[in-house]
Amino acid sequence: MSTVTADPPTKKRLSPRKRAQRMRWAQYLVLAIVTVVAISVADWGQIQSVFFRGDMIKETFAQGLPTAFKNTIVYTLGAFVLGLIWGTILALMRLSSVAPYRWLASTYIEFFRGLPAIVVFIAFGLLPLAFPGLVIPFDPYGTVWIALGLVGAAYMAETIRAGIQAVPKGQVEAARSLGMPSGVATRKIVLPQAFRIITPPLTNELILLVKDSSLVYILGLSRDAFELTKYGRDIANTNANLTPLVIAGFCYLLITLPLSMVVRRMEARQKKER
C-alpha cells in the first residue's frame, strides 16, 4: 500500500477501490491460466485408466468393499467409545485433588500424544512377545479398539478436561449446596454440561479416529478384517492400479464429510445459544 506514495507523480493514480478491483481480475486470470495449462498438459486417458478404471471399480466392489467399509466404521466406533470412557477417567484424574493421579494422567497424555500412532500400533502388534499368555477378547476387533482407543483417549482427555473446566464453578456449588455428594454432582451436573460444550471438538476427534483407523493394518490382520485403506491398497498393489485406493478414499469422505457437516451445524447452534 505504501508504494502508492512512491509512484512517480506523472503516473495517473488509481483509487484504492479501483486498484483492489484490478487485483481481483488479475487473480481470476492467474487461476484461469493455471487451469487451462493443467488441462492441456495432462494425459486424460492415462489418468483415467490409472485412477478411475471401470473394471477396477467393479473389481474393488466385488472383492468385499462393504466388509472393509463396515470394518472401518466398527473399528472407529469401538475405539471412540473406549477412548471416551478412558479419556473421561484420565480427565477426571488430571483434575483430581490427589497429586499422583494428576501426574499419572499427565504422563499418559503427554506420552501418547507425543508418539506417532503408528509407533504405538507397531508396539501393540508385538505385545504378545512381552505377554505370552495374553488373550484380548473380540479378536481382532478388541485388539484394534484397544490400540486405537489408547491413543484416542489421550487426545480426548484434554478436550474433556477443557470441557469440565468450562462449566462454571457455581454449578458445582449449587449442586453441592443441595446436598449432592461430589461424585453425584460430577455425574449429574458437570459432565452433562461439559459434554454438551465439547460435542463439536469430540466429533472432530471422531473424524481423526476414522482416519487413524487406516493405521491398524500394522497390527497384522487377516483379509476379512481389513479396513478401507489396507483393503484398497492390497488390490491396488496386485493390479498396479490406483482405482481401488481412490474408491477407498471416497468411502472415507462418505463418513467424514457428513460428520464435519454435523460439527459445523452444532457449532452454529452453540454460537446462537450464547
Next chain:
Amino acid sequence: MAASGSHASREVVIQVDDLTKAFGKNEVLKGITTNIHRGEVVCVIGPSGSGKSTFLRCLNLLEQPTSGKVVVDGVEVTDLDCDIDKVRADMGMVFQQFNLFPHLSVLENCTVGQLMVRKRDKADAEKRARTNLERVGLLDKEAAFPGQLSGGQQQRVAIARALSMEPKLMLFDEPTSALDPELVGDVLSVMRKLASEGMTMFVVTHEMAFARDVADRVIFMDGGYIVEEGNPDDVIGNPQHQRTRTFLDRVLNPTKVGQIGGEDAAYAERHAGDEPTDGSGSLPEVPLSTNTRHGGGLHG
C-alpha cells in the same frame, strides 16, 4: 412486616463461634460470633469486601473456615466427622448468579436434588417441585429451560429449587444483586412471603428497604468483623458506629458523594487497620470518628 419477628424463638439453629477465614494471607473474616434462631430473618449488610458473602458461604462449608466453630442444628459442620452433605440438604442456598442447571428443565432443576439426595420417587418429587414452583408463581414455566427465563424468573426458580428440598433454613447470597432493577421486586416479594411463613432466613443483601421491613435482625459487617447488629430500626435507622453511618449514607444517598474518589478514600480508610498484625494478637483498631470527609454535613 416487622411482625415477622414474632416467629423467632430462642432455639438456636446456627451457632457461629469465633469464625475466621483467610485466603492465603488475606484475612477475610477475623472472628465472627453470632447465633441465628429458629424462624429468625437475619440480614447482613456491609460494603463490598467486608466478608459478608464469605461468612454466608462458611455456614454451609462452600468455603472451609480457617478456624472457629459453626454448629447447624446441633451438628458441628466444622468438625471433620460431620456429614456435610446431610447438613447442606437441610440448608437451602440461593446464589447471586442463580446457578440454575442449564441442561435441565425448570421442573428437573427442582427435582434433581430430591431424586439424588432425598431419594424420593419421581412422582413425589415432581409433586413437591410443582408446589414450590407455584409458591414462586412460575408453575406455568415448568417445561422451560433456564436460558429461556428472565433473571428474576431464574432466581425464583432457584428459590423453588432450594425449597423443594424442604430445608430447615435458607441462605441467600445477594439474591437480587445480579438482577435488572425492575425484576428485583418479584424476587423480594417471594422472600417476604417466605419470611412471613416463618422460614429461618440468612440474607446477605444490599436491599436496605427489605432489610428494614423484613429482617428481625440486621448485622452490619465491615473489614471482616461484625461492627454492629441489632433490630433493623436501630442499625439502619439509628446506627451507633461511624462506619455503619458512612456506609448507610453512601447506600441510601448515592448521589450525595462530595467528591470523586471519596469512595476510594473511604475504602482505604476502612481497610487501613486490616493489615496482617503479624500474630501480635491485637485487634486492628477500629476507626470510629475520624471520618471528616462529609464536613459534618451528615451527622454534624
